[in-house]
Amino acid sequence: MASGMYRLVYYSRNHIAHNEATFGSHVEEILEKSRINNQRDEITGALLFNAGCFAQVLEGPLDKVEAAFERIQQDERHGDVSLLALDPIDRRSFPNWAMGFIGTSDIHAKRFAGIGLSSGFDPSRLSGDEIHALLRDLAIEEEAA
Amino acid sequence: MNVATPFPQITQAHPAGIPSAEQILELLPRPVLVVGSDGLVTYANTASMTSLAAVVGSEMHDLFPGCALNLATMTGAPSSLLVSRDSENFDAAIAALGAGQFLIDLRPSLHAQCADKPSGLDELTGLTKRNALLAYLSSALCTGPASSVAVHCLDLDRFKMINDTLGHAVGDLLLKKVADRLTAACHKDDIVARIGGDEFVVLQRHVEEEGAAETLASRIVDLIGRTYVIHGHTVNIGVSVGVAIGTNAVQARDLLRNGDLALYEAKKAGRGRYSMFKNGMDALLFARREMEIDLRRALALKQFKLNYQPFINVTSNRVDGFEALLRWEHPVKGNIPPLSFISLAEENGLIVKIGEWVMRTACVEAMSWPGEMIVAVNVSPLQFKADTLLDTVATALKRSGLPAHRLEIEITEGALLDDTDNVIQTLNSLRELGVKISMDDFGTGYSSLSYLQKFPFNKIKIDRSFVASDDADSEAILRSIAGLGASLGMAITAEGVETAEQLSRIRGERCTHVQGYLTGRPMGMDQIPAFLAQNDVE
Numbered sequence: 007m008a009s010g011m012y013r014l015v016y017y018s019r020n021h022i023a024h025n026e027a028t029f030g031s032h033v034e035e036i037l038e039k040s041r042i043n044n045q046r047d048e049i050t051g052a053l054l055f056n057a058g059c060f061a062q063v064l065e066g067p068l069d070k071v072e073a074a075f076e077r078i079q080q081d082e083r084h085g086d087v088s089l090l091a092l093d094p095i096d097r098r099s100f101p102n103w104a105m106g107f108i109g110t111s112d113i114h115a116k117r118f119a120g121i122g123l124s125s126g127f128d129p130s131r132l133s134g135d136e137i138h139a140l141l142r143d144l145a146i147e148e149e150a151a
Numbered sequence: 152m153n154v155a156t157p158f159p160q161i162t163q164a165h166p167a168g169i170p171s172a173e174q175i176l177e178l179l180p181r182p183v184l185v186v187g188s189d190g191l192v193t194y195a196n197t198a199s200m201t202s203l204a205a206v207v208g209s210e211m212h213d214l215f216p217g218c219a220l221n222l223a224t225m226t227g228a229p230s231s232l233l234v235s236r237d238s239e240n241f242d243a244a245i246a247a248l249g250a251g252q253f254l255i256d257l258r259p260s261l262h263a264q265c266a267d268k269p270s271g272l273d274e275l276t277g278l279t280k281r282n283a284l285l286a287y288l289s290s291a292l293c294t295g296p297a298s299s300v301a302v303h304c305l306d307l308d309r310f311k312m313i314n315d316t317l318g319h320a321v322g323d324l325l326l327k328k329v330a331d332r333l334t335a336a337c338h339k340d341d342i343v344a345r346i347g348g349d350e351f352v353v354l355q356r357h358v359e360e361e362g363a364a365e366t367l368a369s370r371i372v373d374l375i376g377r378t379y380v381i382h383g384h385t386v387n388i389g390v391s392v393g394v395a396i397g398t399n400a401v402q403a404r405d406l407l408r409n410g411d412l413a414l415y416e417a418k419k420a421g422r423g424r425y426s427m428f429k430n431g432m433d434a435l436l437f438a439r440r441e442m443e444i445d446l447r448r449a450l451a452l453k454q455f456k457l458n459y460q461p462f463i464n465v466t467s468n469r470v471d472g473f474e475a476l477l478r479w480e481h482p483v484k485g486n487i488p489p490l491s492f493i494s495l496a497e498e499n500g501l502i503v504k505i506g507e508w509v510m511r512t513a514c515v516e517a518m519s520w521p522g523e524m525i526v527a528v529n530v531s532p533l534q535f536k537a538d539t540l541l542d543t544v545a546t547a548l549k550r551s552g553l554p555a556h557r558l559e560i561e562i563t564e565g566a567l568l569d570d571t572d573n574v575i576q577t578l579n580s581l582r583e584l585g586v587k588i589s590m591d592d593f594g595t596g597y598s599s600l601s602y603l604q605k606f607p608f609n610k611i612k613i614d615r616s617f618v619a620s621d622d623a624d625s626e627a628i629l630r631s632i633a634g635l636g637a638s639l640g641m642a643i644t645a646e647g648v649e650t651a652e653q654l655s656r657i658r659g660e661r662c663t664h665v666q667g668y669l670t671g672r673p674m675g676m677d678q679i680p681a682f683l684a685q686n687d688v689e
Contacts (some may be wrong), residue, residue, distance in 0.1 A: 012383065027342045072380045079377045080335045082370065092385055119427060 012068045013073055013099070016063035017090040018084040032083060041103060049074055050100045060084055065098045105149075181258055182241070186211055188222060188251040194336035199257070201402050202289075203235055222253045223560070232260060237404060239284050239289065259289030259403075273345045275323055276330035284344035290356055290404040290618050297397035299357060301364040303371060305333075307349040308389035308422045317384055324381050325388070332374045336367065353405070358396060366596055368394045368425035376423060391417040392425035412436055439495065440531070444490055445481065445548050446501055450508055454480050457520070459679060461671035461686075462527070462644055462664045471664060472525025472559065475513040477505070479562055503537045506530060508545050512557065514551035521683065527559040529591065532566040535574050541633050544581060555585030561612070562588065564596040571605070589644075592619055594632060603639060608666070611636045615647025618667070619659065633661040 023031045033055060040053060049066035062078075064071050079087060164209040176183055182199030184192055190211040199205040203214050215233045222245060230242040240260035245420040248254050254270070271283040293298045307329065313617055315323035326349070333343045333351060342354040353371070358364045375390040393414025397406050409428040415436065417426035449455055459473035460507050496502040517526035534540045548555055560581060567574055578588055589610035590602070594617055603611070617625045629645070645657045646668030657665055674682060 014380065068383055072382075075380050076331070079379070080374065082374070085373060086242055087377055090386055091381070092383065094383075130200060 010068055010070050011066065011098070013091060013093055013095045013097050014071050014089070015062070016065045016075070016078075016087055017059055017087050018087040020083070021085050022061050022083050036081075036083070041076065043077070043105050047074060050098055050103050052100050052103075063100060065095065066102055069077070164292040181256075185248065185258070186222065186253050186254045186255055188253070190222075192485035193252065196311075202239070202404070203257075210289055222247075230258075231355050233257065233594075237285070237402070239285050240282065246395055253293065259286050259293060259393070259634065276327055276345050278330050278334075278351070279342055279344040281344065281346040283404050284342060284346065284352055284354065287342050288406065291356060292397055292403060292406070295356075296359075299354040299359050300397040300406070301358045301367075302395050302397075302406050302410040303353040303355060303364075303368055303425075304393040304395075304407065304414040305371065305375075307351075307375070307392050307412055307420065308391060310349040313386055313388060317381075317386070321381050321384060321386070325379060325386060328379055328381070329375055329388075329390075332377075333371065335375050336370050354412070364394050364396055365425075365427065367689060368392045368427075372423065372425055387522075391422045393417050393428065395428035400576075409433070413586070443495060444494065445501060446479075446496060446499075449479060449481075450504060452482075454482070455505070455508060456480060456675070456677060457509065457516065458673040459516075459526075459671040460666060461682065462620070462666040463670045465662060470524070470683060472527060472557075473517075473520075473679070474527040474561070475509060475516075475529070477509055477529075487626075497531060497533050500533070502531045503535045503539065506534045507539075507543050507547075510547045511550070513554050514547040514553045517557060518551050518553055519676075520538055520679065523557060523561050525557050525587070526553075528587065529561045530566070533562070535562075535566050535577055536570070541577055541584075545584060548584070556587065559587040559589055559609070561591040562594075563591050564599065565600060567599075567605075574685075575606055576615050589642075592646075594628065605643075607639075608641050610642040611643060612644040612646050612666075613662070615667070618645050618647045618653055619649070621653075621656070626660075629657075629662075630660050637661050 010041050037053070044050065044064075044066075047066060047070040049070055050081075051062055051063040051065050053063075054061045064074055066074075152463075170178070176196050179196060180198055182202055182205065183194075183196045184205060185194035187191055190212075192205055192207055192209040192211070193207040195203075195207060195209065202250055205214050205493045214577060215234075217236055219262060230244050233243045235241065242260045243258040244256045245548055246254045246256075272278065273280050281590045288302065294658065308327070310322070313325060318555055326345070329351070330343065330345065333353060337343055337353055337355070338357070340356045346352050353367070355364060355367055372390055375388070379386040379388070391414060393410045393412065393416065394408035395406050395413055396575075409432070412432045413426045413428040416432060417424050417432070420426060456478050458476045458478050461470045462625075463469065464471045477489050477493075478490075479492060481487050493502065496505055500561050505650070508528075513526050513528045517524065520526075530540065544558070544560070547553075562578075582588060584593065587609040588606070589612055590608045591612045592614045593611045594614040611632065613629060617629045617632075619625075633643045633645075642663040642667055644664040645653075645660075645662045646666050647667045648654050648665045650669060654665060654669055671682065673684075
């Protein structure tokens with residue numbers, strides 16, 4: 007089905023226990039699943055997370071983005087999902103899939119440093135991006151809350 | 152239900168302490184009937200009374216409509232499908248007892264649905280439908296302890312609005328997503344059913360663990376309330392959930408009814424939440440239903456009457472008129488105050504008919520008052536919605552012969568909350584008739600000044616709470632509203648004046664009228680001449 011390109015941005019509260027081991031394994035599972043699904047569905051974007059929240063940009067065909075968002079909504083490992091943007095776009099701002107840990111916790115930063123590298127997450131390339139900045143601010147506030 | 156059975160000895164236990172056959176039959180959780188060849192029931196066990204409302208003397212074709220039963224030919228067959236009045240399916244095994252009597256053993260049927268229709272599933276969502284749900288539920292209640300089963304009755308909030316604004320195609324997709332989310336939230340042994348447009352029921356099993364039902368209900372409220380994205384639209388709905396656990400209600404329909412009662416409570420408490428069934432909810436609803444039945448008759452039986460409370464012009468010290476107050480004289484329960492029945496009347500729409508009666512009666516009765524005395528009549532927001540208000544008022548004036556300027560209509564802010572433009576239009580038409588319009592209970596609701604700007608009310612009535620308390624804050628509010636009214640050219644009534652001290656305070660605050668126990672209690676029509684004579688009006 008022909009479907010225009012859309013960008014969806016949300017952030018949500020993390021319901022995963024803050025326990026180091028559980029958190030790590032859950033996050034890895036989430037990342038792995040999204041990587042597979044998104045590749046299949048031609049979805050690119052960015053997923054930022056820390057112990058407090060998830061913040062995600064999804065870009066791709068509308069029907070695929072909707073389906074991905076519905077899967078995300080059914081996931082009880084997070085809640086209080088705020089949909090920040092849902093807009094048609096001419097071209098992707100995130101041509102690849104990127105994910106990374108942002109936050110102030112040193113322990114988590116070390117723990118998830120490898121994820122950013124392996125997924126091609128490059129904070130410096132994204133830092134100019136408005137959406138990224140927005141997500142980043144939200145995420146850091148959320149972790150502190 | 153007290154029904155005599157042909158086995159009066161059932162309460163006697165067997166000498167050895169083993170229950171008698173009759174006791175076992177009575178305790179059997181599924182219906183057993185004995186039927187004569189003429190189709191008349193000659194024995195009905197307890198389960199058949201509760202699930203089929205079968206009693207001795209019931210007729211088979213009433214219990215199972217559309218079922219042409221030939222008991223003799225069905226005897227010995229493995230089982231036959233019988234569908235009850237409540238569309239519950241039963242597998243019936245029939246045995247001949249001799250002397251033209253037949254034993255019918257009824258088991259709730261799980262699979263009858265498939266034989267009945269090609270698919271027992273809802274076409275749109277793929278969920279179970281009502282009949283199959285009832286069968287599953289009966290079976291769950293029969294096979295396990297009832298306390299291990301819970302039903303969650305769901306009603307989507309704001310679904311109609313989505314359907315109306317975004318169209319049925321989006322509405323249908325939304326229902327599918329709701330169905331998906333429900334299925335995702337439930338255990339695979341649970342049953343999710345769609346029983347109406349936007350009504351769903353979840354049958355939850357294994358709820359023995361404390362709080363298991365509450366956990367699922369709160370998960371449902373969370374998941375269904377999360378934002379949906381459909382065709383590029385962001386869609387937000389909510390869900391109200393009523394939960395009942397099968398502790399005492401052993402019948403499927405009882406359990407669903409309890410769930411519905413709890414759902415009603417959840418909606419009343421503000422929607423977007425769940426509510427657990429509690430004993431007593433049925434009694435409350437029963438009382439409410441009883442009152443509704445009485446209320447429907449009250450008009451025809453002339454149980455309503457109007458009392459009148461005077462309002463006094465503080466400058467002339469004269470009675471300017473009376474506010475009509477509705478009284479319900481119930482033949483058994485005595486006087487029922489309006490607070491106890493108006494909300495019910497608004498809920499079921501009876502308020503429109505009652506309001507018409509009040510308007511007609513007040514206009515007729517006011518005709519007997521001397522001079523230019525005004526009658527003030529309260530109008531419910533619902534009467535504006537009904538779109539007949541203008542007609543009602545015009546007719547009441549014409550039939551009674553009361554000049555329009557002697558009628559004052561009191562509305563509350565509630566009338567202006569929804570569909571403000573239409574309401575203002577009606578108010579303008581009423582004003583063109585010559586009727587006065589006043590704003591009642593000002594200060595307790597939104598007290599929106601924009602309403603005062605949108606329509607030139609003749610009068611503002613300040614709520615009694617600002618009159619009753621003599622603290623500096625209340626006094627300041629009273630003074631400000633009175634000042635505001637005076638500047639806008641509106642009369643101001645202070646309500647609930649009970650003491651001379653309050654009255655003297657109000658005189659200093661630019662109020663034009665007072666109403667309260669001090670200046671006159673509500674009185675019957677027949678007391679008005681004496682009251683006026685005493686107040687030396689004319």
